[in-house]
Amino acid sequence: MSGPSRASREAVAMKSVFVTVGTTSFDELVACVSSRATLQNSELGSTEMYSTSHMGSTAILRRLGYRKLVLQIGKGRVVPDSFASTTFSLIVYRYKNSLKEDIKRADLIISHAGAGSCLEALEEGKPLVVVVNEKLMDNHQLELARQLHKEGYLFYCSCSLFYRCGN
Numbered sequence: 001m002s003g004p005s006r007a008s009r010e011a012v013a014m015k016s017v018f019v020t021v022g023t024t025s026f027d028e029l030v031a032c033v034s035s036r037a038t039l040q041n042s043e044l045g046s047t048e049m050y051s052t053s054h055m056g057s058t059a060i061l062r063r064l065g066y067r068k069l070v071l072q073i074g075k076g077r078v079v080p081d082s083f084a085s086t087t088f089s090l091i092v093y094r095y096k097n098s099l100k101e102d103i104k105r106a107d108l109i110i111s112h113a114g115a116g117s118c119l120e121a122l123e124e125g126k127p128l129v130v131v132v133n134e135k136l137m138d139n140h141q142l143e144l145a146r147q148l149h150k151e152g153y154l155f156y157c158s159c160s161l162f163y164r165c166g167n
Helices: 006-013 027-033 058-063 100-105 115-123 140-150 159-166
Strands: 015-020 038-041 046-049 066-072 089-093 108-111 128-132 155-158
Touching (some): 058 066, 140 155, 155 159
Parallel strands (some): 015 066
């Protein structure tokens, strides 16, 4: 009887980030985490090109050891293409009946500041970075993010700050 295959051991060891925008759209966040056209493939020492603009802030994610990005895009108009390489994969979808499995599998959650999304991530005890949608008129998201940060539950930022951190 043999142990788990190399592929299954690598899948278990692959650090992942789950990004969710909930049931609404937050195109700025989706664009922010998927905006660069090239991804440096350190394993092969080459640059892999992709047809659309992928990998904006994934440069920082890769530097931090993350190799998988699962992106739930809701009803937004920005729709990155899923892809997989030997060193990084991007999985994109609009909705699922439940996000629980994606949250459980993730090592880090990046979310809009919707109360439901924040609470689901925090219930699982996952590290959470909330990106506030500054374009909302009555910005209850900022109030929620500030309060949860003050209580030590999460970190928060704007899309512009998140993007600057990745470049």
